[in-house]
Amino acid sequence: MSKLQRAGRTIGFFTFQYRSALHRALGIGERLGGELSDYFGLVAEQELSLSAAELLRLSGLNTLYFTHLDENQQNFGLSGEQPEPGLKIEFPNGGPAFWTARRQMDKKFTADTERRERKLVQAHGPLDFVFRHEQPAIALAALIEAKRAQYHRTGVHDSLSSARGRKFLAELAQCDDPDCHATLSTLHAGKQWVGSHFGLMFGETLHYWFPVYNPEMKSYAPGRLVIKAIIDAAGENGVRMIDRGSGDSVAKQDFATARHHFLRGVWMRPGPIGLLYRARLSAGWRLRNINTVAGRIRKPEEQT
Secondary structure (H helix, E strand, C coil): EEEEECCCCCEEEEEEECCCCCHHCCCCEEEEHHHCCCCEEECCCCCCCCCCCHHHHHHHCCCCEEEEEEEHHHHHHCEEEEEEEEEECCCCCCCCHHHHHHHCHHHHHHHHHHHHHHHHHHHHHEEEEEECCCCHHHHHHHHHHHHHHHHHHCCCCCCCCHHHHHHHHHHCCCCCCCCEEEEEEEECCEEEEEEEEEEEEECEEEEEEEEECHHHHHHHHHHHHHHHHHHHCCHCCCCCCEEEEEECCCHHHHHCCEEEEEEEEECCCCCCCHHHHHHHHHHHHHHHHHHHCCCCCCCHHCCC
């Protein structure tokens, strides 16, 4: 972490990490938390303005690759490329007011959600929703196992494959800081597990992080019902907004009330290290794109 000071006064903080000892020696940084982080940027007084090169110099870095730079960071003079949308669900007046407005905006979606909830209750029993488990170890272990199975089933990169990452979530689950703490939620219908979510609470904002659902409950739209349960219980749990992170899938659009953008890129100071690192990143991106395209092209006899 780099602490920014002027005239002996701290005016901002910039957090980052090194991927390896070699990157540390070369001054190559990345966003704190790596792929587990949904936000990246500078925490500072509003009037602060500086260039990316100046920030790198103050932090002792030669170059830094990043994603998830919120568009508001441009107010500090920091920017990137390839904007990606992010969606939020805002309900400052509570869950009932949110559903009243949603019903007026999209009557079909709201009615379908309520219908699926009724069918789930009829088939499996009354809903039991826990917003935050006080003893989350067992529920977190079950969530991680289910999430990794989902990654494998859908062919998505397993962001929880690292023992270090799983240990980090376990430690975070025990954090009870009033300003920022982990929240592990579960939804059951009778004795049947429907879905879970592990995320972070900051103030009145719930950062939606690791949701996972019972694939056997697919016909009931379990992901939708978990979010509905969170919104319905928002008043008693102090939630006024759900930040869905990056991406604008249909499932996210169904609930969204606000949109913003994230940026990505590479910041460099003049010199060979930054140029060589960017060239290596570009080569890696091209290779991944080639592999992605190749994986989608099947021979006729392999198609289903």
